[in-house]
Amino acid sequence: MTKILRMSLRATILLPLLLLANPVSAATSYGTTLTSPVTPSRVTGADGFIPRWLLLEPIPVNGLTESAVQAMVKKQWFPDQFTVIPKDGQTEAVDDSTLTWHAVDTRLYNVNLYHFAHSLKKPTSNVLFWAVTIVNSPREMKDVRLAIGSNAASVWWLNGEEVVGIYNDRQTVIDDGVSRRLTLKKGPNVVRAAVVNGGGATDFCARFLDENDKPIAGLTITLSRPH
Amino acid sequence: MATMLAIPACARALNGDVGIHDPSTITYDDGKYYVYGTGGGPLVSDDGWTWRRGTVPSRTGAAPDVIHIGDKYFMYIARGYQQPKADVMMIWSKSLDPNSPDYKWNDGGVVASSDGEEDSNAIDPGAFLDPTTGRLWLVYGSYFGYIRLVELDPKTGMRKDPKSKPINLAINCEASDMIYHDGWYYLLATHGSCCAGTSSGYNIRMGRSRHVTGPFLDAEGVDMIQGGGTELIGSGQRKVGPGHFGLLDLGNGVQKFSMHWEADLDRGGASVLDIRPLLWKDGWPVAGENPKEGTYEIHSVHTGTSLAMAVEGSPVGGGRMRQGPGLGPIGVGRPGAGQAGGTRGARPANGGSSGGGGQRAGGGPRPGGGIFGGTGSPIADQTAASVDANWPAGDTGASMENYQLQAQQKWQITAVPDAGGYPGAPYFKITVAGTDRALAATADGELVVRASFTGTPEQLWRLDQLSDGSWRIMPKSQANLKDGMALSAIGASFPTLSKFNAKSDMQHWLLKTP
Numbered sequence: 001m002t003k004i005l006r007m008s009l010r011a012t013i014l015l016p017l018l019l020l021a022n023p024v025s026a027a028t029s030y031g032t033t034l035t036s037p038v039t040p041s042r043v044t045g046a047d048g049f050i051p052r053w054l055l056l057e058p059i060p061v062n063g064l065t066e067s068a069v070q071a072m073v074k075k076q077w078f079p080d081q082f083t084v085i086p087k088d089g090q091t092e093a094v095d096d097s098t099l100t101w102h103a104v105d106t107r108l109y110n111v112n113l114y115h116f117a118h119s120l121k122k123p124t125s126n127v128l129f130w131a132v133t134i135v136n137s138p139r140e141m142k143d144v145r146l147a148i149g150s151n152a153a154s155v156w157w158l159n160g161e162e163v164v165g166i167y168n169d170r171q172t173v174i175d176d177g178v179s180r181r182l183t184l185k186k187g188p189n190v191v192r193a194a195v196v197n198g199g200g201a202t203d204f205c206a207r208f209l210d211e212n213d214k215p216i217a218g219l220t221i222t223l224s225r226p227h
Numbered sequence: 228m229a230t231m232l233a234i235p236a237c238a239r240a241l242n243g244d245v246g247i248h249d250p251s252t253i254t255y256d257d258g259k260y261y262v263y264g265t266g267g268g269p270l271v272s273d274d275g276w277t278w279r280r281g282t283v284p285s286r287t288g289a290a291p292d293v294i295h296i297g298d299k300y301f302m303y304i305a306r307g308y309q310q311p312k313a314d315v316m317m318i319w320s321k322s323l324d325p326n327s328p329d330y331k332w333n334d335g336g337v338v339a340s341s342d343g344e345e346d347s348n349a350i351d352p353g354a355f356l357d358p359t360t361g362r363l364w365l366v367y368g369s370y371f372g373y374i375r376l377v378e379l380d381p382k383t384g385m386r387k388d389p390k391s392k393p394i395n396l397a398i399n400c401e402a403s404d405m406i407y408h409d410g411w412y413y414l415l416a417t418h419g420s421c422c423a424g425t426s427s428g429y430n431i432r433m434g435r436s437r438h439v440t441g442p443f444l445d446a447e448g449v450d451m452i453q454g455g456g457t458e459l460i461g462s463g464q465r466k467v468g469p470g471h472f473g474l475l476d477l478g479n480g481v482q483k484f485s486m487h488w489e490a491d492l493d494r495g496g497a498s499v500l501d502i503r504p505l506l507w508k509d510g511w512p513v514a515g516e517n518p519k520e521g522t523y524e525i526h527s528v529h530t531g532t533s534l535a536m537a538v539e540g541s542p543v544g545g546g547r548m549r550q551g552p553g554l555g556p557i558g559v560g561r562p563g564a565g566q567a568g569g570t571r572g573a574r575p576a577n578g579g580s581s582g583g584g585g586q587r588a589g590g591g592p593r594p595g596g597g598i599f600g601g602t603g604s605p606i607a608d609q610t611a612a613s614v615d616a617n618w619p620a621g622d623t624g625a626s627m628e629n630y631q632l633q634a635q636q637k638w639q640i641t642a643v644p645d646a647g648g649y650p651g652a653p654y655f656k657i658t659v660a661g662t663d664r665a666l667a668a669t670a671d672g673e674l675v676v677r678a679s680f681t682g683t684p685e686q687l688w689r690l691d692q693l694s695d696g697s698w699r700i701m702p703k704s705q706a707n708l709k710d711g712m713a714l715s716a717i718g719a720s721f722p723t724l725s726k727f728n729a730k731s732d733m734q735h736w737l738l739k740t741p
Contacts, residue, residue, distance in 0.1 A: 066539045147718055166720050167539075178718030180673050213717055213725065213733070 031115025034104040036088070041136075041222045042105065048207035048215025049109040050133055050191070054086055054223050057099040058117050058127035064198050066167040069153045072128060073194045082160060085132060085190065085224060103223050110149075110172055110205040113195060117202075125199040134188045135208070136220040141184040143211035149176040150195050150204040157192040158182055172203050184208065188225045240466060240491055240501035242653065243277040245270065248422075248498040249290035249351070249402065252473030253485045253650070254300065256323040260650070262473075262485065262500060263291045263302065270500060276648025278500065282325040285332035286318050290402065290471065293323075294354035296363065301384035303338065303365060305350035311371035312343030315352045317384050338386045339367055339377055339393065346372030347393070351471075353404035356381065357412075357439055363387075364439060366414065369401035373452070374416055376440060396441050397451035400432065402471040406512075411435045413512060414443040417470035418456055424496050427468030427489035432456025433512060446511060460503070460514035465492040475502060475650060479711065480729025481691050481699065483650055484514075502651035504692035517652045518690040518698070518738075522639050522660045524630050527716035528697050528735035534666075534714075534722055536635040536659050536676045537624035541614040543632050544606035609634045611661035625666065625674040627720050635659060637741045638666070646687050647703070654687035654703050656680050660741070668702035672712060672724045690738075697735035699727060 028036040042052045061072055078084075078092035078099075086092075088103035104116065111131070117124045146163055148156055149172040156164040156177070163179035170176070195204050208216040247264035253275075254261050260272045261281060265288070269281030284302060291304035299319045306314045317335035324330055341349040348371035355364045363381040368374040373395035378387045397403065400416035407413070413435045419428030434443030434451040442450050449455030460469045468489025475483040482505040490496040504515030525534040611634040618635070630636055637660040646654045657666040658680060665680035666688070680686055684704035691699045700714040702724065713734040715725040727734050 145717070149719075164721075173719050175717070176719040178721040178723070180723070181671065209717075 028102075030102070030104055030119040031112060033107050033112045033115050034119075035107070037103050037105045037223070041220050044207065044215075044217050044219040044221065046215065046217050047109060048209070048217055048219075050135065050206050050219075050221055052103070052105050052133055052221040052223060053111055054088065054101050054103050054132045055111070055113070055116055056086075056092060056101050056130040057120060058113075058122050058124070058129055059094050059097075059099065060123060060126060061128040061196060062126050064153045064168050064196060066153075066165070069155060069167055069194075069196050070165070072196060073155045077128075077130075081130065082157065082192065085134065088223070109174070110203045113197065113202040113204065114200075124202060125197060127197050127202075129193075129195045129197075129202070131193040131195065131204070132223075133191050134222045134225060135184065135191055136188050136222060136226075137184040137186055138218065138220075140186045141208075141210070141216070143181045144184050144216065145181060145209045145213070146179040146191065146206065147175040147177070147209050148193070148204060148206040149173045150193075151200075151202050152195075152197050154193055154195040154204060156194075156206070157190075159185070159189055169198055171201075172205060174205060175207075175209070178209070181211075188222070240488060240494075240499050241276060241278055241651070242648065243272070243279055245278045245500045246494075246497050247487055247500045249471050250473065250485055250487050250500050251290075251292045251302070252294065252353075252404070253475045253502070254293045254295055254323060256295070256300070257327070259324065261293070261323040263293060263304075264487075265289045265291075274647050275502065275650030276653055284318065284320075286316060286334070288316070290351045292352050292354050292404070292473070294356060294363075296356060296381050296384070299384065301335070301354065302332070303352035303354055303367075305352065305367075307350060309343065310350075311341050311345075311348035311369070313341050313349040315339040315349050315365070315367050319384055335383070335385055338365060338379060338384075339375070341372070347375055348372060348401075349375075351402045353402075353473075354379070355405035355407075355439075358407055362439075364405065366396065366403040366405055368397075368403065370399065373398055374400060374403045374414070394440050395452060396443055397434070397456075399454045400451070400456065404472050404474070405439070406474045408507065408512075409510070411437065411510065412439050412443075414441070414451060415459065415472040415512075416451070416456065417472070419468070419470075421468070421470060421489060423468075423489065425467045425490040425492070427470075429468035429470040429489050430461040431459040431469050431472050431486065433459050435511070457511065459512055460486070466490070466501070467492075469501075474505070477650065477691075479727055480694060482694060483691075484512075504651065505694070506692065506696050507694045508696075513696075515692040515696065517692070518640060518655060520639075520641050520655075522637055522741055523738040524636060524741045525638050525657075525700075526630065526737040526739050527627060527722075527733075528737060529716045529732045530627060530719040531629075532627040532716070532719050533630040533636050534638065534736075535626050535628045535633075536618070536664060537626035538618045538635050540628070540631065540633040540635055541609065541617065543609045544602060608632070611635075611659060615662065621678050623664070623676045625676055625722050627716060627718070627722050632741065634661065637661075640688075640690070640738070643682065643687060646682065649689050649691070652690065655690060656682075656686060657688050657700075668704055668712070668724055674714075674722055674724065693729070693735060695735065697732075697737055699734055700736055701727070 086101040090101045151172045153167045164177040166177040249265040251263045267283035267287040270278045271281035272278040289305040314337045318332045321329035341347040348369040352367040363379040374397035375393035380387045402417035415433045434445045436443045445455040446457040466488040473485040484505045491499045506513040506515040639660045642653045663679045665686045668685040687703035689701045711727045712724040713727040
């Protein structure tokens, strides 16, 4: 791993292809679609989807209605739950459990939470997932929107402000929930989500749309703020 | 007059003084719409909805047409003798506004004639500028013979070659006009008898051709020169005898057409101007409808979801839902039963069952029971009154949802008197059915549902039927908003306002019976 991290930038760009070609990898897999990151950052592609996240192991909950989910996310499950930028492997004490944050890269447009939880032998039904990532914008961008889809309900925050909520039993649809017009700051912007699943499959996808409702490519995704 | 006032505004053919016969194509000049009819009969409007008498031009006659090319407005108008001897005369002005220093009608002269012997009656001119070639054409004629075509000079408005022989295009019709769309030329003409009030047989028919010179075949393949013609619009809705088609292209993919009704029953059988949306289907024009008051589901073509007030909905008839995996058989229960955090808005509506295990409303268990067995009796429509106790009292947001027949998903569209309008229709308010909660635009280009309707411009809506039959919905208020902002389904669950783009279905909405 250390050697890999010292590879040249060009090699780093090629790394995902090498990892796919070589089953012997240092990356941890979470099912068939998620792996632990092996590069310092990723960049959103033409479709704009955010490919890198920190995921907290699931918290048992019940309820998908707006009122149930809103009450759920307002409960303090762990310290600094609306401000923490956790490190990979960091743990949180939640009720009587110790839950771990995992850094993941997704190979697809979406983040498959079922793969995530199932691979960790954690429950996938009636659970709450917390997710965090950092979107680094090369410049201030006004009139952008955070556009998400989730299975099932989810609530989303940008830089601490709640900007999207979708509720009830639903499947992930690209751009299902869309925020009002927002401003992405130059530099790091924290995107945080709470995704609640009732039963069955669970996943989410998220991207930013520009002022013309087109996906924003070229945003650098990291899991820690620059020093 | 009292009868007229009692008629809902949206059911009328326009508003104000709209008496006219044989109207010209409606022409826009410096903020006003102008239309001219037989005997002068000009009308003018600031918004295309409310009309008033205009200024009679220097020459009057029968059934004029007007076209704007460059810095000139060319008017073609018939000078009749003893039919079928007639001339089509041209006059021109640089403005249609009598208050403009450029307003002055100049005589151009004769551009087409019929000598009284030939199979032609040189009246009812219709001017057409070919968008593919820039060539200017004039169709004219009536029942005494052929509908004919001659070429004009777009710089002068006069006949390009006075010695050229007119081309015969159609028979058994009059009041012709031509338009171009997607590789086809369309000849629109009026069939039936005119000038007979409610006995008029006027109706507008059409054929199309790949060439401006024809042949123009109708949808059945019959040449209009043999009497063919597919109907665009006939009598109906308390109005008789549509005639004298004129294209009103509002740009950005929105087209309408003008015409007169020979007799409008709501106006005592008078001949009146009207404007209708022009739709297209399978390569043919279709007469659309101006918006009608009523209760609708406002359904996004883009997402398949529907506009709603952003409140937590109440299942119609009470909740019956499938239980989660591993939680036992499918059954009837309160939505969210067993879920944390309560179920705001989930009280039963209209006395519908909200729980139980498959009990008939009137007694014993129904066959099968469970969610698939229903309640055993009809479930009433959900009204706002039955669920609004769960709704916040003040302003709320707007959302989009899978349509589930819930009260916050049904919208009442109502014309607002004296609030102005746009070509063909007045402004409307859009309220949650059974309430005064009004959809409104915000200054930052988003949407809100106000607790009550106050009549401010951001609560007034323009509804234009688009070429595919769906609707564009735009706020009257443009203050602090970009021009052309329309209701937009940017996400499956989120509506906003964004600049209208005819090529995107994000701003195409269906008004469906709820």
